[in-house]
Amino acid sequence: MSFQRYDYDVISNWIEPGERILDLGCGDGSLLRYLKERRQVRGYGVENDPERVLACARNGINVIQIDLEQGLAGFDDGFFDHVIMSLSLQAMRNTQGILKEMLRVGHEAVVSFPNFAYWRHRQAILNGHMPVSKNLPYQWYDTPNVRFFTIADFETLCEQEGIAIHERLAFDEDKVIVEEPNFLASVALYRLGRNGSVAG
Amino acid sequence: MTQEQSVGIVVPQTAHFSTPLPLKSGGTLAEYDLVYETYGTLNAARSNAVLVCHALSGSHHVAGRYADGTLGWWDNLVGPGKPLDTERFFVIGVNNLGGCYGSSGPNSINPATGKPWGADFPFVTVEDWVDAQARLADQLGIERFAAVVGGSLGGMQALSWTLQYPDRVAHALVIASAPKLTAQNIAFNEVARQAILKDPEFHGGHYYEHGVVPTRGLALARMVGHITYLSDDAMGQKFGRTLRHEKPVFSYDVEFEIESYLRYQGDKFAGFFDANTYLLTTKALDYYDPAFDYDGDLVAALGRAKADYLVVSFSTDWRFAPSRSREIVYALMHSDRRVSYAEIDCPAGHDSFLLDDAQYHAVLRAYIDNIKL
Numbered sequence: 381m382s383f384q385r386y387d388y389d390v391i392s393n394w395i396e397p398g399e400r401i402l403d404l405g406c407g408d409g410s411l412l413r414y415l416k417e418r419r420q421v422r423g424y425g426v427e428n429d430p431e432r433v434l435a436c437a438r439n440g441i442n443v444i445q446i447d448l449e450q451g452l453a454g455f456d457d458g459f460f461d462h463v464i465m466s467l468s469l470q471a472m473r474n475t476q477g478i479l480k481e482m483l484r485v486g487h488e489a490v491v492s493f494p495n496f497a498y499w500r501h502r503q504a505i506l507n508g509h510m511p512v513s514k515n516l517p518y519q520w521y522d523t524p525n526v527r528f529f530t531i532a533d534f535e536t537l538c539e540q541e542g543i544a545i546h547e548r549l550a551f552d553e554d555k556v557i558v559e560e561p562n563f564l565a566s567v568a569l570y571r572l573g574r575n576g577s578v579a580g
Numbered sequence: 581m582t583q584e585q586s587v588g589i590v591v592p593q594t595a596h597f598s599t600p601l602p603l604k605s606g607g608t609l610a611e612y613d614l615v616y617e618t619y620g621t622l623n624a625a626r627s628n629a630v631l632v633c634h635a636l637s638g639s640h641h642v643a644g645r646y647a648d649g650t651l652g653w654w655d656n657l658v659g660p661g662k663p664l665d666t667e668r669f670f671v672i673g674v675n676n677l678g679g680c681y682g683s684s685g686p687n688s689i690n691p692a693t694g695k696p697w698g699a700d701f702p703f704v705t706v707e708d709w710v711d712a713q714a715r716l717a718d719q720l721g722i723e724r725f726a727a728v729v730g731g732s733l734g735g736m737q738a739l740s741w742t743l744q745y746p747d748r749v750a751h752a753l754v755i756a757s758a759p760k761l762t763a764q765n766i767a768f769n770e771v772a773r774q775a776i777l778k779d780p781e782f783h784g785g786h787y788y789e790h791g792v793v794p795t796r797g798l799a800l801a802r803m804v805g806h807i808t809y810l811s812d813d814a815m816g817q818k819f820g821r822t823l824r825h826e827k828p829v830f831s832y833d834v835e836f837e838i839e840s841y842l843r844y845q846g847d848k849f850a851g852f853f854d855a856n857t858y859l860l861t862t863k864a865l866d867y868y869d870p871a872f873d874y875d876g877d878l879v880a881a882l883g884r885a886k887a888d889y890l891v892v893s894f895s896t897d898w899r900f901a902p903s904r905s906r907e908i909v910y911a912l913m914h915s916d917r918r919v920s921y922a923e924i925d926c927p928a929g930h931d932s933f934l935l936d937d938a939q940y941h942a943v944l945r946a947y948i949d950n951i952k953l
Contacts, residue, residue, distance in 0.1 A: 400916075424913060430939050433922055437890075437946035444921045454910040471848060 390569050391464060391490055392418045394547070397410050399461035400566070402486060404448055404478070407470030409441030416441075423538040423579040429493075432533070449474055452481040460486040469493045470525040476541060483543065483574050492569040497530035499560050514553070515566050531562040533537070534570075582661030587619045588916050590644035590652070594682065595719055599628045601712060604867075605703035611691060614716050615673040615682030616640045619658060620666035622722070623747075629722040631713060632658065633730035633737035635824040636805070636861050637853060637939055641658045642673030646933055656936040663945035664714065668728065668953075677712050678860040682873035686856030697856075699785025704860060706733070706868045710740045714748065721880040727751040731933035732900060733861070736868045741906065742887040743870055747820065753944070755892045756933040758904035759911065760869040765899065768808050769862040772801035776855045785856050798855045799846030811896035811929035878911035888918040890947045891925055895925045920947065 382449045386413055395401065397419050403412050407555030414568045427433050428461025449472065465478070470493050482489040494515035495501075499566050501511035510520040518525065521575035528539075531550065536547055550565030551558040557565040595616050598607040617640050622629060632642045632654060643658035643666070647652050658671050659662045678701060686701040717725070728739040728749050735757025742752045761769075776782060779797030785788050807815075819838040834840045845877040859873040874880040889912055893905035902923050922943045926932040932940070 422916060424919075430922075430925070434939070434946055437920060437922070437943050440950045440951070441912075442918050444913070444919075445923045446906070447920075454906055456914055459914060522880050531660050 383567065386551065387466065387492055387567065387569055391415070391466070391492075391551055393425040393473070394488075394490060394571050395419050395421060395462055398422070400459065401458045402426065402455075404463065404465045405471070406441070406443065408435035409439045409443060411464070411466055412441050413439055420430065438579045440499045440524065448472060450476060451477060452485050454470065454556050455481075457484055458487060460512040462486055462488050466490075467494065470529070473526055475527055476508045476537070479537075479541065479543060479572075483504045487573070488546065489572040490569065491572060492528070492567060493534065495531050496567055497532065497566050498552075498566045499563050502563075502565070515519050531565065531568045534563055534568070538570075538572065543574040544574050545570060547571040581665055582665070584662050585660040586646035586655065587652075587666055589647060589661045590619065590641070590642055591616050591646075592617050592682065595716055597712075597715055597719075599626055599837065601714070601715070602709070603702050603708050604705040605708075607685065607702045609702065610675070612684035612712070613682070613688070614674055614677070614684075614712060616672055616716060617642065617644075617652075618673075618720075619643050619671045620669055622670040622720070623953065627720055627724070627726060628669050629717070629720075629725050630664060631662075631728045631741070632671060632673050633709075633713070633719070633728065633734035634673070634676065635730070635732040635734045636858075636865070637849070638734065639679065639754045640675040640683075641674040641681070642671065642887060651839060653934065656934075657941070658946065663941050664948055668946075672716075672720070674713055674716055676704070676709045677862075678857055678864075680729070680854030680857040686785065686860065687854045688705070694940050696786075696788040698788055701856065701860065702952060704861060705864050706740050706873050707744060709864070710737055710744050713737070713741075715744055717748070723746065723748065725749045726953060727948070729753040729755070730740070730757070731755040732757055732930065733868075736861075736865075736917050740868075741882065742885045742889075743888065746884050746886040749887050750883065751889070751947075752887045753890045753892070754905070755907060756894055756900045756905070756930060757908070758889075758900050759871065759908050761866055762904075766866045768899075769805060769866055773859055773862055775800035775804070779855075784857075793850070794855045795847070795850035798845075798850040798853060798858060799885055801846075801855075802849040802860055803842040803846040803851075805810065808899040809930040811927060813896060813915070814928050817927075847946065857951050867872060878907065879914045882911050882915040882917065885917055886924070889920070890944070891919060891921045892933075892943065893923050894940075895923060896927050897930045897932060899930040 399421050401421040401423040404427045406427050412423040430446050433445045463482040471568030504511035511574045600610050602608050641652045643652035643655045649860045656734040660667050675681040676784035678685045686697045707880040728741040728917045735754040738754050747797040776797035781792040782794040819937050822837040871878040871881040891909050893902035909921040924940045926937045
């Protein structure tokens with residue numbers, strides 16, 4: 381994982397200095413480390429993989445080892461300014477549950493995911509194969525991903541669940557995609573809020 | 581990195597204190613001794629001291645070995661090149677007040693009477709232990725610990741240090757512990773105590789004068805404890821239903837291997853541990869509740885803390901279950917403390933904290949390596 385991932389910049393720009401941040405599926409803690417250096421956040425990561433927990437400990441990142449599928453019981457309502465889930469939502473079984481939990485414990489949620497409807501993925505399907513790409517780097521038989529969805533699907537779910545989309549940025553690699561993101565973007569990042577909350 | 585080594589032969593030391601120590605139970609100890617060991621060297625800045633707090637039956641003998649070969653109880657963790665590296669840190673182990681390994685306790689002489697304290701030794705609490713440890717730190721010239729480390733009841737002391745002396749501890753490692761005991765936990769302690777108190781040779785705690793020891797009660801207490809320190813799976817794997825005579829012989833003598841194990845552990849323990857110390861220490865466990873004065877609000881109780889924390893639990897520990905460690909973690913997080921939490925998948929139950937599980941020791945090493953001196 382590169383330290384200068386373009387999505388880190390986007391997330392960093394959505395965060396005010398000194399915020400309380402929770403990063404779900406934080407990996408080795410490199411995003412939190414980036415945000416700590418760039419935004420002086422007070423950050424905590426959640427991770428359930430023993431190797432990654434160890435990597436966080438080595439990186440000096442606050443990491444809490446729990447299973448996200450069990451939700452965030454024990455986390456107070458509204459304690460965090462931002463709850464982040466970077467490129468992990470597709471690996472969660474309880475999609476609706478975790479989105480709800482993120483917006484319970486955080487004022488805003490930041491979510492990014494690979495867009496399954498990206499044109500190269502569609503092309504792979506048309507050619508008869510499950511897509512394998514930079515953002516979906518696994519074979520069908522060894523992928524940790526359990527939910528396959530598109531930008532359009534995600535926005536339908538947000539509407540259905542009463543989740544307000546405060547901002548969306550879509551990318552093809554590191555290029556911003558404005559037109560037809562569901563076709564042209566490989567990754568989307570969202571800033572989400574509870575419905576009725578004011579867009580910031 | 582230094583190859584893992586032993587600290588070698590160690591010799592305990594004794595510190596005498598003649599300034600009265602006020603106790604949470606109301607009384608004071610006019611004077612007392614603390615027996616302790618140290619490993620490694622205190623640096624010139626006096627910034628590399630680490631205190632290791634012991635659990636129910638532990639002692640000041642944390643690492644290294646005595647001339648007779650007795651190995652320290654956490655020797656796999658503490659030593660040159662080990663996760664708590666004595667090449668870098670000055671590590672201290674101390675026997676708590678009320679103990680039976682040389683620090684003032686029920687089996688030591690009450691200076692006021694010239695006889696063993698016995699049941700007259702005052703109730704001591706986790707907070708009292710920490711106060712006494714702080715005086716030892718004063719005597720050793722340690723203003724601030726780089727870390728205070730403990731498992732189980734020792735973890736409660738580590739947590740308490742950060743609340744009683746927030747400016748004197750940089751990091752607390754709270755392992756296989758809990759913010760307070762559950763009713764079930766107190767219940768196990770009460771069975772253990774009743775076994776001792778009801779032993780005819782207990783003599784109201786003054787058995788020393790009668791030249792006897794309530795070994796039957798103490799052994800029973802230890803047997804109950806041992807059941808709770810192991811997981812169902814670990815016990816099943818180790819002993820199963822193995823019969824000594826291969827088939828039932830319809831007797832109350834040892835038939836199942838688990839019976840043999842428990843009796844052996846109980847008798848061995850009763851041969852060296854002091855029954856009054858067992859009673860006092862289980863009560864200290866029961867009473868520990870830092871949130872008690874804050875209407876049960878642990879976040880409020882932790883408001884004073886300034887330390888950073890590592891909390892560790894073990895998946896099969898049901899005596900101090902992972903959920904109890906998570907209570908500490910969430911309360912620390914909601915108090916804006918820096919905290920990391922690892923839940924180690926280890927089959928050995930509560931006793932896991934004494935083992936050298938690879939993931940467990942790797943996490944401790946990673947955290948400790950990041951401690952700045």
